[in-house]
Amino acid sequence: MTLNEYRELKGIIESNDVIFCYNGYLSQDIIVAVGSMIRGKLSADETKMGVSQKVLYMFVEQAQNITRYSPDQITNDESERMSYGSIAIGTEGDKFYIMCSNRIEKDKVETLRNKLETIANMSPEELKSLYKEKINTEPDEGSKGASIGFIEMARKSTEPIQFDFIELDHEYDCFTLKVMI
Amino acid sequence: MQTVIPATATTPKITIDKSRNFFSFEGESFPEDVKAFFDPIMSPIESHLRSLNDSQVTFEFFLTYFNSASTKVFFNLFTLLEDVSEFNLINVDWKFHAEDDTAEEFGREFQEDLSNVNFNFVAI
Numbered sequence: 209m210t211l212n213e214y215r216e217l218k219g220i221i222e223s224n225d226v227i228f229c230y231n232g233y234l235s236q237d238i239i240v241a242v243g244s245m246i247r248g249k250l251s252a253d254e255t256k257m258g259v260s261q262k263v264l265y266m267f268v269e270q271a272q273n274i275t276r277y278s279p280d281q282i283t284n285d286e287s288e289r290m291s292y293g294s295i296a297i298g299t300e301g302d303k304f305y306i307m308c309s310n311r312i313e314k315d316k317v318e319t320l321r322n323k324l325e326t327i328a329n330m331s332p333e334e335l336k337s338l339y340k341e342k343i344n345t346e347p348d349e350g351s352k353g354a355s356i357g358f359i360e361m362a363r364k365s366t367e368p369i370q371f372d373f374i375e376l377d378h379e380y381d382c383f384t385l386k387v388m389i
Numbered sequence: 390m391q392t393v394i395p396a397t398a399t400t401p402k403i404t405i406d407k408s409r410n411f412f413s414f415e416g417e418s419f420p421e422d423v424k425a426f427f428d429p430i431m432s433p434i435e436s437h438l439r440s441l442n443d444s445q446v447t448f449e450f451f452l453t454y455f456n457s458a459s460t461k462v463f464f465n466l467f468t469l470l471e472d473v474s475e476f477n478l479i480n481v482d483w484k485f486h487a488e489d490d491t492a493e494e495f496g497r498e499f500q501e502d503l504s505n506v507n508f509n510f511v512a513i
Contacts, residue, residue, distance in 0.1 A: 261491040269457060
């Protein structure tokens, strides 16, 4: 990357009122450190606690999705798992956006797309009953969490969740998700 | 005998006092592997609770932040509490910062599925 290219990248990021933007290997330690930075920044801006808690919630859910499911994983010397992905938090008017992007294996796209399409089109009442149903049953196959992360994000998001899958090559798509608070 | 599991950056401080039937969870909860952290803690609590009869049990929660996988762990715990409330008096104190409507809302949703557990909201 040239100095100019890097400055242009920084310019794009800053023109979108970004508080935090990361592209690289994410680990649990990094999630903790960034979580603390987000709290500090939002508290300094006198953001309402209910709002800053939701921003933090979205960030941790998205970051832990990357550490759990991104196909690009390595293990460091302390046998801590690190996974490659991208996360950004910023403001649009009086709202916060939290978005993430990572590679996904093609054979997992259809299931995730169906799940997200269902969730994105649900009313708050339908989301709540889906949440109650999921929390009462065993997690979906292949899930390392509780299978309620996306539902909870959709319930907390003040606008419908946005997402897409863009083809990268014969093996992988790029998955991107955006929520608003 | 009281056991205290100290808080870490991603797990809450947990107090387990079987002689007084007092249990508390305080802090943040977003460990990477929720099952690996909570299973060894929750299963002795479950055996203890299931062995009780005509006892008074208190659970205190002051969780400032928890992830979706932890929600499931606490939901399962509340289901267990509802189960054993048939034979025991179960009190839950759900503490939250007065301005933190997210934590309060989580408590309200847990409470909805409980009919026999005394669920108290305590704004701090």
